[in-house]
Amino acid sequence: MATARPDGPPPEKTPAPEMPTPPGRKPRKSAPPKRPLTQELVVDTGIRVLDAEGLEAVTMRRVAQELGTGPASLYAHVSGKEELRELMLDRIAAEVRIPVPDPERWQEQLKELAREVRRVYTSHRDIAMVSMGHIPTGPHLLDVAEAQLALMRAGGVPKPVAGIAVDTLGMFLDAGAIEDTVYFTKVSPGEDLWAYFQEYVKQIRDYFAALPPDRYPNLVGMVDELTAEGGDGRFEFGLDLLVRGIASYVEEPPSS
Known part of the structure; x- marks a missing residue:
């Protein structure tokens, strides 16, 4: 004969007690909960x-x-x-700080933005390799391109020039960041990068100085000039060269 069950939810089951590890076995490690894959x-x-x-x-x-x-x-x-x-x-690219365009400072702001891109790219190893040959479509890369165009347009750079210059700036920044990374990969862990670079430049100076001067008169005669600047100096020179060239196309003075 069935026994009637009183109304209400069934009694909760008591969880099984945790068992100790048997002798001769390793204790089981509880796996940490996994984050949802996104x-x-x-x-x-x-x-x-x-x-x-x-x-x-x-x-x-x-x-x-x-x-x-x-x-x-x-x-x-x-x-x-x-x-x-x-x-x-x-x-x-979201780490790049974007300036607010100032027509009176557009050239310096364009340089500041370029330095920002270089700083961010070189802080992430050789990520600039992805940028080479890649037309930006992501929102943060587009933010950088939009900022570069906005600065040039605020300075009076014609649209056809700005449209090509934004690509030229990108190639310059990618190449510079990749070259910086190449030097890092040549240095052993714990080795001083600046000491390595100085020694490398010294070897290049000695090699150029030993070249036959009748065949390479300018290389031999300009050893000091060719090896005077380090990576930062060469970057700044190239950046100044590019921005001056872009500014030479301005037909009207910038207006606020």
Whole structure:
């Protein structure tokens, strides 16, 4: 005969007590809870791998390994390695500080913005490699391009010139950042970069000075001038050259 159950919810089950580890076995480690896999998390992880190991290490397999999952699970958020790297570049571009255009200072502001891009790119290993040959489409990269165009237009640079100059500036900044990264990769961990660079320049000076002067009269005669400036000085010279060239196309003085 069935016994009638009183109304109300069934009694809660008492959780099973935690069992001790049997002798001779290793205690089980409780796995930390996993964060939900999102595109943002995938991109953040890619940047972390980039900063630690360089762009070549950023693969779908490597990022999945960092996230404790399989590469196939990443494809729900990015189409592949190329898109992942482009998303990383755009996320990094968000670190660039954008100036408010001042027509009276547009040339200096254009230089300041260029220095900002260089600072951000070189702080993330060889991320500039992604920018080479890449037309910006991400919102943060477009913010940088829009700011460069706004500064040139505020200074009176004609549209056709500004449209080409923004690309020329991009190539200059990409190449400069990549060259900076190349020097870093040649230095062993713990080795002083400046000491390495000075020794390298000394070797180049000695080599140029030993060249046959009848064949290379200018190289031999300009050893000091060719090796006088370091990376920052050469960057500033190239930047000044570009901005002066852009400014030479201004037909009307800037107006506020």
